[in-house]
Amino acid sequence: MAIERTFSIIKPDAVAKNNIGAIYNRFETAGLKIIASKIVHLSKEQAEGFYAEHSERPFFGALVAFMTSGPIMVQTLEGENAVLAHREILGATNPADAAPGTIRADFAESIDENAAHGSDSVESAQREVAYFFSTEELCPRTR
Ligand code: GDP
Numbered sequence: 001m002a003i004e005r006t007f008s009i010i011k012p013d014a015v016a017k018n019n020i021g022a023i024y025n026r027f028e029t030a031g032l033k034i035i036a037s038k039i040v041h042l043s044k045e046q047a048e049g050f051y052a053e054h055s056e057r058p059f060f061g062a063l064v065a066f067m068t069s070g071p072i073m074v075q076t077l078e079g080e081n082a083v084l085a086h087r088e089i090l091g092a093t094n095p096a097d098a099a100p101g102t103i104r105a106d107f108a109e110s111i112d113e114n115a116a117h118g119s120d121s122v123e124s125a126q127r128e129v130a131y132f133f134s135t136e137e138l139c140p141r142t143r
Pocket residue numbers: 054059062063092093111112113114117118120
């Protein structure tokens with residue numbers, strides 16, 4: 001099994017509902033270790049840059065407005081097959097399609113406000129981790 005790093009966001013809806021701790025518990029229960037974490041309130045430019053791959057999609061404006069509507073928690077997670085393991089506990093993009101017991105099934109209301117983000121590949125994870133964290137801010141576990 002490969003030890004990977006992935007990137008997670010707890011989105012403004014879930015932060016507003018005080019679900020940070022409950023979602024962190026899901027990460028830890030799944031064996032994913034938080035090696036960097038902070039709360040931030042994105043500017044419009046930061047949100048547009050993070051979601052640049054979606055800039056031509058019809059929902060882009062709504063996505064940027066939502067992601068700047070309040071603080072978010074951003075974290076780097078480390079563990080065995082972390083990218084896929086994290087996507088599995090996250091659930092489908094639309095919470096209506098998310099498997100029971102997943103983060104989006106349990107904490108999200110709609111596809112517009114779907115509680116959390118997870119990198120979709122190792123390559124995306126590298127880019128997304130670097131978008132928010134310097135190398136010095138990553139603290140791999142030593143015990
Ligand atoms: P993810 O990787 O599961 O987060 O999904 P995508 O990368 O396809 O989309 C990124 C984010 O854009 C999603 O998590 C949603 O917040 C948002 N999004 C995706 N599809 C739609 C849509 O049809 N309408 C709206 N309003 N937002 C969407």
